Each structure stands twice: as C-alpha cells, then as structure tokens.
Amino acid sequence: xxxxxxxxxxxxxxxxxxxxxxxxxxxxxxxxxxxxxxxxxxxxxxxxxxxxxxxxxxxxxxxxxxxxxxxxxxxxxxxxxxxxxxxxxxxxxxxxxxxxxxxxxxxxxxxxxxxxxxxxxxxxxxxxxxxxxxxxxxxxxxxxxxxxxxxxxxxxxxxxxxxxxxxxxxxxxxxxxxxxxxxxxxxxxxxxxxxxxxxxxxxxxxxxxxxxxxxxxxxxxxxxxxxxxxxxxxxxxxxxxxxxxxxxxxxxxxxxxxxxxxxxxxxxxxxxxxxxxxxxxxxxxxxxxxxxxxxxxxxxxxxxxxxxxxxxxxxxxxxxxxxxxxxxxxxxxxxxxxxxxxxxxxxxxxxx
Numbered sequence: 032x033x034x035x036x037x038x039x040x041x042x043x044x045x046x047x048x049x050x051x052x053x054x055x056x057x058x059x060x061x062x063x064x065x066x067x068x069x070x071x072x073x074x075x076x077x078x079x080x081x082x083x084x085x086x087x088x089x090x091x092x093x094x095x096x097x098x099x100x101x102x103x104x105x106x107x108x109x110x111x112x113x114x115x116x117x118x119x120x121x122x123x124x125x126x127x128x129x130x131x132x133x134x135x136x137x138x139x140x141x142x143x144x145x146x147x148x149x150x151x152x153x154x155x156x157x158x159x160x161x162x163x164x165x166x167x168x169x170x171x172x173x174x175x176x177x178x179x180x181x182x183x184x185x186x187x188x189x190x191x192x193x194x195x196x197x198x199x200x201x202x203x204x205x206x207x208x209x210x211x212x213x214x215x216x217x218x219x220x221x222x223x224x225x226x227x228x229x230x231x232x233x234x235x236x237x238x239x240x241x242x243x244x245x246x247x248x249x250x251x252x253x254x255x256x257x258x259x260x261x262x263x264x265x266x267x268x269x270x271x272x273x274x275x276x277x278x279x280x281x282x283x284x285x286x287x288x289x290x291x292x293x294x295x296x297x298x299x300x301x302x303x304x305x306x307x308x309x310x311x312x313x314x315x316x317x318x319x320x321x322x323x324x325x326x327x328x329x330x331x332x333x334x335x336x337x338x339x340x341x342x343x344x345x346x347x348x349x350x351x352x353x354x355x356x357x358x359x360x361x362x363x364x365x366x367x368x369x370x371x372x373x374x375x376x377x378x379x380x381x382x383x
Contacts, residue, residue, distance in 0.1 A: 035064060036065060036116055036117065037064070037115045037117045037118070037136060038065070038068060038112075038117070038203065039066070039119045039121055039132075040070070040113065040118060040119070040121070041053065041068070041121040042070045042122075043071050043078045044071075044105075045076050046076075047077045048124075049123060049245070050078050050081055050082060052126050053122070053124065053125060054069075054081075054082070056128075060127070060132045061132070061133045062132040065115065065132065067091050067093070069092060069095070069123075070106070071095065071096045072101065072105040073097060073100070079094070082094045103216070104213075106212075107213055110212065113207075117139060117203055119199075119200055120196040120199075122244070124245055125243055127241055127242050131241030131242065134239055134241070138237055139235065142233065144233045144235040145234065146200070146202065146228070146231055146234045147234075148187065148199055148235070149198050149200075149240070149241055149242070150169055150198070150238055150239055152164050152166060152240055153167070154243050155374075157374040157377075162247075165377060167198075168190075169237075170236065170238060171237055171238050172235075173235050173236070174235075180231060180232075180234050184228070184278075185289075188288055195220050196223065196224065197242050197244070198241075206227070211223065221267060222267075222270060225270055225271075229274060256303060256308040256309050260303045261300040261323060264293075264296045264299075267296075268289075268292075268296075271292070287335055287336060289332075290335035290336040291338070293329075293336075294329070294347060297323055297350070298346055298358075298365075301324075301359070301361075302366050304316045305359075305362045305363050305366040317359060320355050324349075324350050325353055339383070342383055
C-alpha cells in the first residue's frame with residue numbers, strides 16, 4: 032500500500048445483486064497497486080455487508096459507511112481520502128475489463144496526461160439473460176495544449192466521451208488542487224466533468240474499450256420518470272454554451288453539435304412526459320410539449336442541427352414544423368418501443 036498508483040472510488044446504494052461482480056472486476060485487474068475506496072451510502076439492503084466481507088479479505092479495500100446523502104456526497108468523501116496518483120470512479124452495478132487500469136495508467140504516465148478518456152460498452156438487457164452491446168469508441172489522440180483539446184472537444188461530446196466519470200482516469204493532484212467535487216444535483220457527472228475539462232491542458236484518448244455500463248435495473252436513473260427533466264436539460268444547455276463562450280470556440284462544427292445535442296434531449300424530455308408515472312393531464316402534457324417545441328431556442332437549434340440518419344430526420348421533422356400532436360405521437364411511439372421492444376429501441380438509438 033506504499034505505492035498506490037490508482038485510487039478507485041465506488042459509491043454503493045441498493046446494489047446487492049451487482050456489487051460483488053463490480054468488486055471482483057477490480058480485484059482481477061492486471062494492475063494491482065491500487066486502493067479501493069467503497070462508500071456505503073446508507074444502503075438499506077445487504078450491499079454494505081457484502082462490501083465488508085470483501086474488505087475483510089483484501090487490505091486494499093476500505094469501506095466507509097455513512098448516512099445516505101447521494102452518490103455525489105459519497106464520491107466527494109472518498110476524493111478527500113484518495114492517496115493514489117490517479118483517481119478512477121466505478122459504479123457499483125457495472126464492471127471493468129481486467130486490463131483497464133493498467134492500460135489507462137500507462138497511457139497517463141507515458142503522455143503525462145491530466146485526464147485519460149477511454150471507450151466503453153453499454154450492455155442493455157432486454158431479457159434477464161440476454162443483452163445487446165452498444166460500442167462507444169473514440170479515436171486515439173493526445174492533446175498537448177488547451178487549444179487543441181477545445182478545438183476537438185465537439186467530437187468527444189458527439190461520441191459521448193465527456194459525460195460520465197467511469198471512462199476516465201483523473202490525475203489526483205489536478206482534482207485536489209482545483210478542488211473539483213461532484214455537485215449535489217441530478218446528473219452530477221456532467222457538471223463535474225465540465226469543470227474538469229474547462230482549463231485542462233493535457234488529455235489522452237484511447238480507443239480501448241474497458242468499462243461495461245449495465246442497463247438492467249428498471250429502477251435506475253435511465254428508466255424512471257424525471258419530473259424536472261426539461262428544466263434540468265435547459266440548465267445543462269446553458270452550462271455548455273457558457274463553456275464554449277469561455278473557450279472562445281464558436282466554429283460551425285461545435286455549434287452544430289451543441290444544437291443537435293439540444294434537440295435530441297428535447298425529444299427525450301417530451302418522451303419523458305409520456306412515461307406512465309407522469310401525473311400530468313393530457314392537456315397539461317400537450318401545453319408543455321407545445322411550449323418546448325415553439326421556444327426560440329428550440330427553433331434556432333433545429334435550424335442548425337444536422338441529423339445524421341433517416342431515423343433522426345424523421346424525429347426532427349415534427350419539431351421543425353412545430354407540430355405538437357406529431358411530436359406527442361412520436362414520443363408515445365418511442366416510449367412504447369423503449370418499454371416493449373427494448374432491443375429495437377437500442378438499435379435505433381445507436382444508429383440515430
């Protein structure tokens with residue numbers, strides 16, 4: 032434990048069916064000089080007990096038990112304790128390929144990177160024992176200056192590389208000196224990473240795929256109804272616009288990515304309204320959908336965005352034409368396919 036190369040941080044809450052596999056995937060890493068900081072965030076099931084059992088057999092594992100405060104507070108508590116040269120964040124219901132830590136560490140060391148970004152998999156289970164794999168693969172690259180990274184960042188946003196923490200290795204000194212912590216907000220990953228990349232200088236990107244993000248739990252954030260989704264997406268859009276203003280990057284490619292990202296998420300917000308758990312009336316849903324598609328921001332973005340597939344063009348059309356009923360029908364179809372034909376939904380979304 033004197034030569035800790037990486038501190039792995041994992042918040043744990045109600046994941047008793049998954050957490051053992053996550054822990055074993057770290058124990059089986061080819062790089063073994065790590066500390067594993069597991070934060071039991073007041074989990075009411077047996078998750079904490081399972082973690083304690085592994086900690087009793089492996090001195091590299093330390094379990095911190097705390098009152099429930101959410102994943103951001105759990106991660107932040109462990110950041111302050113981290114002793115490794117680098118920090119890696121793992122979700123307790125996912126798992127990692129054995130070479131992940133070693134290859135990301137070697138890349139960080141060889142390129143003197145403050146941040147390493149890697150490819151990943153999304154494994155979506157449409158039946159208890161069957162899943163479809165979506166591949167997320169960036170191009171190998173090394174950015175040695177702020178300017179080079181900022182100019183190319185739109186490509187990484189487009190590849191979904193800059194949102195989650197689990198496909199990244201962070202230089203601990205950079206995180207601690209800048210006092211980067213996860214904010215106490217819904218979808219805390221995105222604002223955390225926006226702060227990390229705001230003034231970053233050296234970034235290494237690898238096409239290697241290591242992390243398996245599992246979409247299997249019906250109660251997960253990706254499946255449930257989010258009452259304030261639209262307001263949250265508006266806030267995120269403002270953050271991204273502010274970042275690009277700060278960077279002084281206003282090229283057409285970056286603007287198009289931002290606009291297309293906004294429209295994609297707007298359609299997701301309308302689909303969210305069709306969730307069976309949404310308590311709004313039909314009239315209220317229609318009024319809100321109409322407000323969304325007729326806003327100046329939406330109509331500005333729909334003119335700039337360039338959909339990349341026939342499927343995306345079809346999705347964009349009722350928004351562009353300001354056809355509220357058309358958008359609602361589209362959202363209902365998406366919601367139905369997502370619930371009843373999940374495999375098809377994943378295929379369509381992947382090729383969007």
